[in-house]
Amino acid sequence: MRNEEQVWRAVDERRDDYAAFSDRVWDMPEIAYTEARSAAEHVTMLEKEGARITTGLAGIPTAVMGEWGEDGPVIAILGEYDALPGLSNEAGVAEHRPIPGDGHGHACGHNLLGAASLLAAAAVKDWLAANGMKGRVRYYGCPAEEGGAAKGFMARDGIFSDVDIAISWHPASFSGVNEAVSLANTRIDFIFHGRSSHAAAAPELGRSALDAVELMNVGVNYMREHMPDHARIHYAMIDGGGIAPNVVQSRAKVRYLIRAKDLPELNQLVGRVRKIADGAALMTETTVETQVVSAVSNLLGNSPLERAMYDNFLRLGPPQFDDADRDFAAKIQATLSEQDIAAAHRRHGLKVEPGKVLCDIVVPLENRGTGGVGSTDVGDVSWTVPTVQARGATCAIGTPFHSWQLTAQGKSPAAHKGMLHVAKVMAGTAVDAIRDPELIRRAKEEFRERTGGKPYQSPLPANAKPPIEAMGRGI
Known part of the structure; x- marks a missing residue:
C-alpha cells in the first residue's frame, strides 16, 4: 500500500x-x-x-x-x-x-x-x-x-x-x-474625550467626542479617493456617547479596520488615518487616544x-x-x-x-x-x-x-x-x-x-495583549 x-x-x-x-x-x-x-x-x-x-x-x-x-x-x-x-x-x-x-x-x-x-x-x-x-x-x-x-x-x-x-x-x-x-490589516480603536454639558442650556461649554468621531469619518471618506485600489478601510461605532441627545457626548469610540497589500503599505495608511483622527480632535477641541486591537500580516x-x-x-x-x-x-x-x-x-x-x-x-x-x-x-x-x-x-x-x-x-x-x-x-x-x-x-x-533572511516582525505592538475581554463582549 x-x-x-x-x-x-x-x-x-x-x-x-x-x-x-x-x-x-x-x-x-x-x-x-x-x-x-x-x-x-x-x-x-x-x-x-x-x-x-x-x-x-x-x-x-x-x-x-x-x-x-x-x-x-x-x-x-x-x-x-x-x-x-x-x-x-x-x-x-x-x-x-x-x-x-x-x-x-x-x-x-x-x-x-x-x-x-x-x-x-x-x-x-x-x-x-x-x-x-x-x-x-x-x-x-x-x-x-x-x-x-x-x-x-x-x-x-x-x-x-x-x-x-x-x-x-x-x-x-x-x-x-x-x-x-x-491583505495585511489592523484594527485600531480611536477613543475621543471631550466635555459634557447641557446641549440646550449651555452647548458652548461642551466639547463633543461624537462630533470628533463624525469628523474623523468624513476625513477618512475623503482619503479613500487617494489610496491604492486594493486597500480597504472599514469602521464600526463602538460607543456613540450614550442615548441622550440633550447631553453633549464627552466620550465616543470608533473602531477602524485598515487593510493593505503588505505591512509597509499598511503602516503608511495607518499613519494617515492617525493624522485624520488628530485633526478631528483639533477641530473639536477634544483629545484622542488609540488602542491597537489586532493586526495581521499578508x-x-x-x-x-x-x-x-x-x-x-x-x-x-x-x-x-x-x-x-x-x-x-x-x-x-x-x-x-x-x-x-x-x-x-x-x-x-x-x-x-x-x-x-x-x-x-x-x-x-x-x-x-x-x-x-x-x-x-x-x-x-x-x-x-x-x-x-x-x-x-x-x-x-x-x-x-x-x-x-x-x-x-x-x-x-x-x-x-x-x-x-x-x-x-x-x-x-x-x-x-x-x-x-x-x-x-x-x-x-x-x-x-x-x-530576505530577515526574522519575522510582528505587526502587533510589543505591549499589545490578546483582546480577550473586549472581543468576548462582542466589541
Missing part, C-alpha cells in the same frame, strides 16, 4: 467520529476568544488520540496544541473553531431561519476547519507509528481568527519557532491549493509546498458528491444571486458553468483569481515558517462566506465529504514532507529568499 493510501485510510477510519465532532462544534458557536466549549471539545479529541497536550498558548485560554511522534521534522497542522455574531441559522434548510439564542453561527465553516485539521494530524500520527518514522506532527487549535488575530499573538510569542512547515485549509466553493494572496506563499499539496489533490481527485448533495446545493444556490456565483468562479480563476452547483474539479495550480481579497492571521504563521493552505469544497458554488447560507450548510453530508477530502490532502502533504527531507529543504530555501 502506498504511503498516501495508508494515511488516507486512517482518515476514512475516523469518518463518523470526526463528522460528529464537527457537528458538535457547529452546535456550540462561540465568537472570538470565548471558545471555551469548542476548545474543550478539541482537547477531548486530542486526549482520545493520545496526544501530548499544551493549553493556554501565548496566554490565550482557548488556544491548544497536541503533539505526537519523536525527533525528526516538526509538521504543524492549523485549525480554527471560532464562530461569527449574528449569523445563526438552522442546519439543512435553504431559507433564512435563525436559531433563538445569542445569534452566533458558524458562517465561515470553522467547525469543519478545526475538525479536518485535527483529523489530518491524527492520521499522520498513525502513519508515523505504523512505519516507525521519525517526525512530530502537531495540531494547533487557533481561536479568534475572525478579527482577533490569535495566530498573530502566537507567532509573536514564538509558538511556531521550532516548526519546519505549517499546513492549513479553509472551506470554499472549490477544491485546490489556496492562492497565497491576502500571506507569504511557498511554491515547493504548493506543488506538493497540488500533487496530493491530483492523486486524490475532486471530492465525490452524490445526487442528494447536489439537490440541497441547488436549493441553496437558488437563494443566491448570479453575481454571487460569478464571484466564486472568479475567485478561483474559473469560467462560470451554468447549472453546476457543487465542485467536481481540482482547480489548476496555475489559476489566478480576480476580485476581492480578505485577510487571515495565517499570514503571520507564513512569515514565521514555510506555510501552505488548501481550499476544500464544502458548500454550494457561490455561497457567500459570513452568510446564513454558509451556516445552514455546516452540518450537511456534502460539508462532511469536503472536510474528509481536504483532511486527506493535508495528511498526504505532511507525509510527503516527512518522507522527503529535500522537500522541506526547498521549502525553507524559498522561504529565506522571500523573506
